[in-house]
Amino acid sequence: MLYLEVLVTGASGFIAAHVVQQLLQEGYQVRGTVRSLKNPLKVDPLKKLGEATDNRLELVEADLLDADCWTNAVDGCDYVIHTASPFPLSTPSDENEIIKPAVDGTLNVLKACAGKVKRVVLTSSCAAVGIYVNGPDESLSEKDWTDEKHPAAIAYVKSKKLAEKAAWDYQKGLNDEQQFELATINPSLVLGPILTQQGGSSIDLLKRFLSGKDIGLPRICMCICDVRDVARAHVVAMTLPEAAGNRHIVSTGPMWLSEVGGILKEEFGPQGYKPTTRTVPDFTVKIGSWFVSEMKTYKSLLGKYVNYDNTRMREVLKIEPRPLKETICDMGYSLIEEGKVAKSKKYKGKTSS
Template identity: 50%
Template sequence: MAGKSAAQTVLVTGASGFIAAHVTQQLLRAGYRVRGTVRSLQNEAKVEPLRKLCPDAKHELELVEADLLKPDSWKSAVEGCSHVIHVASPFPNAPPKDENSVCKPAVEGTTSVFKACEQAGTVKRVVLTSSFATVSGGLGTTPNYHYTENDWPDPDKMLPYEKSKLLAEKAGWDYVKNMKGINKFELAVMNPGLVLGPILSGTYCTSMEVPKRLMLREMPALPKIILPIVDVRDVAEAHIRAMTLPEAVGQRHMLISGSMWMLEMALVLQKEFKSQGYKIPTLIAPKLALQIASLFDPTLKYLIPSLEIVASFDKKRFTDVLGIKPIKNEDSLIEMAYSMIENGFLPKKPAYRKP
């Protein structure tokens, strides 16, 4: 873990989110003063789990209200902070009808946070959570292509969520590039793949969507796609290391531990949960059937260009620069499924056994 000072206060935006809750917990365990933002302090479902993240923390977690679409709410949130980890971003579980419903808050929110950081005059570095999709455009459509942090996709060919992450990341880089004066701060960007692992917050997150569909057999047959995966605990640790590591400044970092075919994920879950009463689908859906179904399902339409495509993602900055030793994809998937059951996002079958 990177070095720290008792005087340092780190702001984590969207603290109740899947990734942000882990970032907050790890910062508290490391002895940092942490301030987290939530949209409403009255939302107990989001606030209460945050209060319990680290009962023996040296410094009590401070929670404040801030909203991506309320620029004025960020001034007081950032005030006095030495570092900001900007994780908050809208993440729908289905493509929205209007892309502005995700692009607008993502871009304007990033700009508002960065502006508040500059005005505060105390912020040394911002770590921005982006996505592997801002490198590849999605799951990848070019066979055997090896993606690196130097790749940028065409935003006009992206789904609204992926496009929102791309536009927000570019807005962040542009803001830092155009800063002048004594209040300039550094920027490091994190580009994680599909994030799996145990859940700390009490609200549903879109990262649960694939495990949920497999565990509930919402897909009778599986698309032949391969997913780049990373554990949420590794993602959190990577954010914190990037916060102070000199080599992280001005760089993008793809956070991917490995890739799994959807069938591989299903077989891992089947091996663990079949005896506990969960019926995991393991049949591969014919390509033609998916193409027909995609005419009525916008999520499937997005997957069609990636069917049977194998792309690879460079992870040198993740493992060599940030020094992360990734958790196995299989362990991340199984632990996520168990935590979803324990937190009520999946039903407990009569034969269920708590690990």
């Protein structure tokens, strides 16, 4: 059997590992890039995915900022799914430490794709679409772009917008011989079960909840989606004719942090965990913003409502989002089973419903 080959960049990432898994399950030959083949925490879980699917996974080393390495990485591939991008755990003093690798790395990959592949699917973010709306009756769509001058437009937000803009501009400027199709996936906050030991901000968020160390939560609303739905969106957008030339928001819906805590408390409270549902007064966040850089972002989001229109996800990509309770609880169990959160004495594990 002749398999179509797909390159997945940053294959050990939270989203990328699920993309790799779904591609393998659908019969594709997959080439995944990692920064180092000598890191067993990142490589071994991917190798297991390949071993379970006739060894159709090849892993190669590549660095986003090394333009030369991408020519060989892309060579022979029919499609490229570019997920690799810096996702900091803290805000750097110089925002270009995030923005430059995101933009330059994206362009390095796309330049290697020119004239070689049929389509590139780029992992962008709802951060590139917009930050919040005026109320529950409003939502942001694929037509929207984040204002870089917005008070909440931290370096990561800017990096996602500028990298996606750079991708569209580059693709549109190619001549006929160099042209490839482009589609972007714009997920909201991605939660769900983990497949590798890769870290990330969303993973740290759930770890903090389950640790029970926080005395309270800022009054912040977030849109959430399931990593399995995000991966599915990438796989579908790779070949669906209607996906070419379009952005695709992937979002289940909005939820306040206290509501996330409520779901975790209901599920994991009886199993020995103490996630908080308490919301702290706004003034404590405002005072904290004087001393902690991350608090400055929280301050600008206090009480703000956010929502994204997922019509294209449901009607074009034909993906019905999983319930948020399933997404959040599955991630909690995954973090415990994979050792990222310690098992309590009362832990019983997930029971079949």
